[in-house]
Amino acid sequence: MKKIPVIAITTLAMIFAASRGGLTPTYAASAQPAAAPAGQASGTDAGAAVFKQHCAVCHGANRQGTPPTFPSLIGVGQRLTPAQEETMIHQGKGIMPAFPQIKGQELASLLHFLNDSDAAPAAKPVAAVQPPSASAIHAAPGTVRAGSALFQQNCAFCHGRDAAGGESGPDLTRSKLVATDRQGTKIAEVVRNGRTDGDKKMPAFKFSDDQIAGLVAFIHDETRKANAKPGGRRGVDVADLQTGNAAAGKQYFEGPGGCTKCHSAAGDLAHVASRYEGLQLEMRMLYPRGAKSTVAVTLPSGEKFDGTLAYRDEFTIGLIDKTGQYRSWPTATVKYSVDSPADAHVAQFPKYTDADIHNLMAYIQTLK
Amino acid sequence: MRLVKNVFSFVAVAAAILAIAPLANAQNLTSAGLLKPTADSWPTYHGDYTGRRHSSLTQITKENVQNLGLAWAFQTNQGAAIKSSPLVVDGVMYFTVPDNVWAVDAHTGHQIWHYEYPPNKGLHIGQRGIGMYKGWLYFMTPDAHMVSLNAKDGTVRWNIVVADVNLGYWTSMAPLIVGNHVLAGVSGDFDNLRGYLKAIDPETGKTQWTWYATEPVGTPNKASGGNTWMTGTYDPELNLIYWGTGNPTPVLKGTPRPGDNLYTCSIVALNPDTGKLAWAFQVSPHDTHDWDAAEVPVLVDADFNGKPRKMLMQASRNGYFFVLDRTNGKSLLTTPFGPVNWSLGIDKQGRPIPNPEKEPAPDGRLIAPDEGGLTNFRSPSFDPKTGLFIVSARPSWSIYFAKPADGTYGWAGADYGVWGKGVIKAIDYKTGKTRWSHEIGQGSSTGVLTTATGVTFTGDAEGNLLALDTANGKTLWHSGTGSQIATSPITYELDGRQYVVTGSGGVLFAWALPDAHR
Numbered sequence: 029m030k031k032i033p034v035i036a037i038t039t040l041a042m043i044f045a046a047s048r049g050g051l052t053p054t055y056a057a058s059a060q061p062a063a064a065p066a067g068q069a070s071g072t073d074a075g076a077a078v079f080k081q082h083c084a085v086c087h088g089a090n091r092q093g094t095p096p097t098f099p100s101l102i103g104v105g106q107r108l109t110p111a112q113e114e115t116m117i118h119q120g121k122g123i124m125p126a127f128p129q130i131k132g133q134e135l136a137s138l139l140h141f142l143n144d145s146d147a148a149p150a151a152k153p154v155a156a157v158q159p160p161s162a163s164a165i166h167a168a169p170g171t172v173r174a175g176s177a178l179f180q181q182n183c184a185f186c187h188g189r190d191a192a193g194g195e196s197g198p199d200l201t202r203s204k205l206v207a208t209d210r211q212g213t214k215i216a217e218v219v220r221n222g223r224t225d226g227d228k229k230m231p232a233f234k235f236s237d238d239q240i241a242g243l244v245a246f247i248h249d250e251t252r253k254a255n256a257k258p259g260g261r262r263g264v265d266v267a268d269l270q271t272g273n274a275a276a277g278k279q280y281f282e283g284p285g286g287c288t289k290c291h292s293a294a295g296d297l298a299h300v301a302s303r304y305e306g307l308q309l310e311m312r313m314l315y316p317r318g319a320k321s322t323v324a325v326t327l328p329s330g331e332k333f334d335g336t337l338a339y340r341d342e343f344t345i346g347l348i349d350k351t352g353q354y355r356s357w358p359t360a361t362v363k364y365s366v367d368s369p370a371d372a373h374v375a376q377f378p379k380y381t382d383a384d385i386h387n388l389m390a391y392i393q394t395l396k
Numbered sequence: 397m398r399l400v401k402n403v404f405s406f407v408a409v410a411a412a413i414l415a416i417a418p419l420a421n422a423q424n425l426t427s428a429g430l431l432k433p434t435a436d437s438w439p440t441y442h443g444d445y446t447g448r449r450h451s452s453l454t455q456i457t458k459e460n461v462q463n464l465g466l467a468w469a470f471q472t473n474q475g476a477a478i479k480s481s482p483l484v485v486d487g488v489m490y491f492t493v494p495d496n497v498w499a500v501d502a503h504t505g506h507q508i509w510h511y512e513y514p515p516n517k518g519l520h521i522g523q524r525g526i527g528m529y530k531g532w533l534y535f536m537t538p539d540a541h542m543v544s545l546n547a548k549d550g551t552v553r554w555n556i557v558v559a560d561v562n563l564g565y566w567t568s569m570a571p572l573i574v575g576n577h578v579l580a581g582v583s584g585d586f587d588n589l590r591g592y593l594k595a596i597d598p599e600t601g602k603t604q605w606t607w608y609a610t611e612p613v614g615t616p617n618k619a620s621g622g623n624t625w626m627t628g629t630y631d632p633e634l635n636l637i638y639w640g641t642g643n644p645t646p647v648l649k650g651t652p653r654p655g656d657n658l659y660t661c662s663i664v665a666l667n668p669d670t671g672k673l674a675w676a677f678q679v680s681p682h683d684t685h686d687w688d689a690a691e692v693p694v695l696v697d698a699d700f701n702g703k704p705r706k707m708l709m710q711a712s713r714n715g716y717f718f719v720l721d722r723t724n725g726k727s728l729l730t731t732p733f734g735p736v737n738w739s740l741g742i743d744k745q746g747r748p749i750p751n752p753e754k755e756p757a758p759d760g761r762l763i764a765p766d767e768g769g770l771t772n773f774r775s776p777s778f779d780p781k782t783g784l785f786i787v788s789a790r791p792s793w794s795i796y797f798a799k800p801a802d803g804t805y806g807w808a809g810a811d812y813g814v815w816g817k818g819v820i821k822a823i824d825y826k827t828g829k830t831r832w833s834h835e836i837g838q839g840s841s842t843g844v845l846t847t848a849t850g851v852t853f854t855g856d857a858e859g860n861l862l863a864l865d866t867a868n869g870k871t872l873w874h875s876g877t878g879s880q881i882a883t884s885p886i887t888y889e890l891d892g893r894q895y896v897v898t899g900s901g902g903v904l905f906a907w908a909l910p911d912a913h914r
Contacts, residue, residue: 105515136512140512143514143515177517180517180519181517181518181519181520182519182520184519184586185519185521188586188807189586189806192810193807193810194585194807195585195686195767195768196767196768196813199810229839231477232475233475234475260801262799262801262802262810263797263802263810264797264810268758268759268760268797268799269759269760270759271758271759272759307812310760310795311795311812311814314762314793314795314814314815315793315814315815317815340837341837341856341857341858341860342835342836342860342862342871342874343860343874373815374793374815377762377764377815378735378737378764382753382757382759382760382761382762385760385762386759386760
């Protein structure tokens, strides 16, 4: 009985502390007071201003410092945690004075600026940072490591932890684009712009040149590692796709597959197996991604337009005519018809057996 | 015994006073507010505990929706697409992208505060939103922490570890608050991980119970996995929570884990106070195609075969639509809602029977649907008036591979989507038949919201926001938003004005009728 009030009081104290936000306070970054002006960004711009006012006189306008007296702060986020940075700012160190007056939003934005490599000054071309590809094999381990960390956070869900394919994203270690990327520029372009051609849905990423150099180095490093284990590597090899019978495939091509309605082995498909191989050939065989559709549009006036289908949703039809001009109309005001030869591939999906596909693949591979 | 009880009630009352005292006039979302959401709120991920995403608001109608216009837009100025369902409580809206939470004025869209979590490892693939209880927010991070924030100013109260990011876990879901429990699920597919659901004390952050979907990793012949990626639903009368569990691991290789692999790819009913399993229904026994059953378990009370029933409905990623009796988990209906070629039929319990010939193989197997499934995280909606279960579907075909060199860890295979298209499908829950389909282009889009006035809000693959007639799927209104819509729409009414909110890329749009049309 005697003990109980003590327990209750202790508990109350703890609850009170909790309700006051006193329990294990952690990083609050850019939490703004409710009174902050609406729309005021808490990003790196504000932090840059704080840096310029208090820090740049010693650490340089571009954070480069004057070593060894005034250390460079580029990449300081990799050496110190935000808590350590905060301590140093508030308490100073050696000849560095303390800045206890930098707190709250000002401190949060400064830490954000220091730790955000997007805010790296002087944008450097990727090639200048780290010549990748062939030379990526010799990329500094730190660059590969940094690239690996960024890849795990942002790319691994689709492309797999080892870049050899994950949920929905292709195996980058077998990618033609990666294989032909000599300066990191091809990979950089895809990362910056994303891929929206066809039904590809890769988002664009706002990474700095340094970050992209890291990704490039990591992807090339993983590709090198994968290529070092021929036969034993995961993913789909050309050799895996050789279980079919070419004669049966020819029969399917000319018979139940209905392929000859549109294709001919000596015509449009001549040498197709020289242009594509393995998984890429099989996927194109199943559905020719990116195949062009054509559209014919008739306006209420009777005027007619035709060209390559460039855009279609429920409300708008767009084409590129033979002069290269893009035109579009509201679907409600025109008559139009779309010709999509690739639709025949979609109609075939429910009809295939897996053996049909393997046989057809065997036959198509003879069209060298 | 009585003494202990008295002490506890004393502490509880004192705690309640102290917790409320500093929050007078603040965002004070109570259990009652969660049980019966008011028209001016959207207090949980699904809007209410049923997961029906159906609103009783009536200002926007089939007749006037053509006048819908922009009320406000909020720019996150971030590369990450908004994938969260915002919460609206006491006129303030809370929404997220990975590592970021915003509080904005739900009338005007101007920022009240912005919280940023420090840089961390863990997958930054998406963030579905937050949970709220009393004046506190619960936010899951890529490195699998739960952070409790003060809803007033975004300051951190506590930060706890829900799972170990170094093992490969991450988190992206919006926690569900049931009574005195914050329910948190975990994500992860690239490692052999044990899936679980945790109940966390809303005040202290202490774990109350943990329910495990699978045996410890390394148990011979047993699957790991069964992660709890998404937010579940709750029936207060039965006092059961319903949760969908993820696929087994290794993902594409079934040989190291023979049998059904319980409780992966399952709908489970748990007691929220103890974490004890009441029943489980497995929608994909022995999955080898990454088709988790994490899609929303929607709770509907209505007639089935002439008898009033407490039902649970799920349009599952594996391509089947399931209707269960949610008191006991028994099947009422199982039917495909699009092309499906991987099963040998339905067993006596209403479960699809996987065809062993369609397991991933070294030379490939053609499979419908693809790995993204016939649907996915996109929320469906149930419209009680028409009895339609409306879902954003994606008929698709793909090829699946697995060979010894792929190993038995994590993904353990490879799969490639060949073709797919987006269709909004309205399924009659009594028959499983599709009553109408609305094509939305070459990709999937957002989730679905229905309202009592017979309007269905959703989107197409090109980023058009669509208002459809719930009865027949015909388009009533649309607006281009400039990017893919990855949030499921929500609605609320403030000061006599009904808002519909959707995200598009890094922008949040609020739509409403102009004054003249209200």
